[in-house]
Amino acid sequence: MDPLALAAIEARQHAHAPFSKFLVGAALEDSDGRVWTGCNIENATYGLTICAERLAMFKALSEGHRGFTRIAIVADTDAPTPPCGACRQILWEFGGNLEILLANMTAETAKHRLKDLLPLPFDARLL
Ligand code: THU
Numbered sequence: 001m002d003p004l005a006l007a008a009i010e011a012r013q014h015a016h017a018p019f020s021k022f023l024v025g026a027a028l029e030d031s032d033g034r035v036w037t038g039c040n041i042e043n044a045t046y047g048l049t050i051c052a053e054r055l056a057m058f059k060a061l062s063e064g065h066r067g068f069t070r071i072a073i074v075a076d077t078d079a080p081t082p083p084c085g086a087c088r089q090i091l092w093e094f095g096g097n098l099e100i101l102l103a104n105m106t107a108e109t110a111k112h113r114l115k116d117l118l119p120l121p122f123d124a125r126l127l
Contacts, residue, residue: 026074028060053091069099
């Protein structure tokens, strides 16, 4: 498996998902080759939950990193787990047309470009 997917699998071990029981890991590669990981962290009020992808991106941004190439997203499902709409928007804003690698615990299951998952995005060019 791609090392980025393996990093996402490892990050998933820290997921806090007692409500959905749906554990997700993400690993975001920046243009220096550094990997930023995240997992979903749920909250009893549900709406404060943060997805694995956004956490990985916010960790990188909050440490001053900009410029990203790929993100791997992992869940323990046969069908690929694509990023939710909110994550697509955030990933687009800060990562542009990222390569999105989807995997489960044993195999890579799909590969996409973000522009194909978020056609006609709203972004700063329209402000
Ligand atoms: N989740 C993610 O972390 N990333 C995704 O791509 C899909 C959904 C989380 C949010 C919530 O904690 C749980 O999975 C079920 O929606």
